[in-house]
Amino acid sequence: MDTYKTISAPSDEILLKEKNSKFFGYAFPITAESEVKAHLERLKKQHVGAVHWCYAWQIGTESVSWRANDDGEPSNTAGMPIYGQIQSFGITNVLVVIVRFFGGVKLGVGGLIAAYREAARMTLDASDIVEKTIDIHFKISFGYADMNRVMRVIREKNLDIVSQKMDLDCEMSVRVPRKDVAFVTDALDHLKSVLITVVE
Known part of the structure; x- marks a missing residue:
């Protein structure tokens, strides 16, 4: 494998609405884990009333490192569905963050997984995916x-x-x-x- 796929620039913001909850999606190109914190801090300032900032990232080509974070959502209902989309799109050197505003209606485990997965898919669909050597x-x-x-x-x-x-x-x-x-x-x-x- 002499090439890999990544995103060329931060994605446009996407919005998914599900039973009054709002899910805002963002993707960022990254090359080091140390960049994740700065992106999260910026989004926390931008979305002060949000309840969850769930994310997943992957870095590397041969030796890959990754992380998925549910940020207070039930275990594996947010970070892993987001990471699953990173894998599905076959990209690396990327951070995907989904910011949730709670709308008063609980979605349940299945509903959360579906919402975070769909928000991540929409986010990566809105990204410019490029192939690099x-x-x-x-x-x-x-x-x-x-x-x-x-x-x-x-x-x-x-x-x-x-x-x-x-x-x-x-x-x-x-x-x-x-x-x-x-x-x-x-x-x-x-x-x-x-x-x-x-x-x-």
């Missing part, structure tokens, strides 16, 4: 004398430069689609004084 990050270290030869390889292979430090000792971070890794390392390995390391 799985990239490997390399750090290339070389002396200034090798600059032209390294730059020629980068141009020929059309590599994406993430950062660079040009001095007597030069350092460059590049992103390479995984399918091209052997091809690129082979080209750089021919330059004897160039050191290539994979950045985790």
Whole structure:
């Protein structure tokens, strides 16, 4: 697998009404768990009268980490149905939050599961889902004398430069689609004084 699906930008807000309860849905692209808290805090300020901010997220391509949170709803009636939709859409690096305003009528376990699942489906339907290549990050270290030869390889292979430090000792971070890794390392390995390391 050399590609994965994710969302390109935060989704539009969706609204599902079920027996007077309102479910507002949001999806956000994320690359680290640390981003989840900021999105939740922003939504809590936006929806002050809400009773539940239920969510699920997934990050990663090969090694996947995920979490589902019911935020006070009965166990597995909110977070897991939301996470089920993330899996159903086959996407990763995404956070889906469903904010609930209670309308005075209890929905029961089955009703909650159906409402959170549908709100999550609507949210992801409203998102721009894109396919991205799985990239490997390399750090290339070389002396200034090798600059032209390294730059020629980068141009020929059309590599994406993430950062660079040009001095007597030069350092460059590049992103390479995984399918091209052997091809690129082979080209750089021919330059004897160039050191290539994979950045985790």
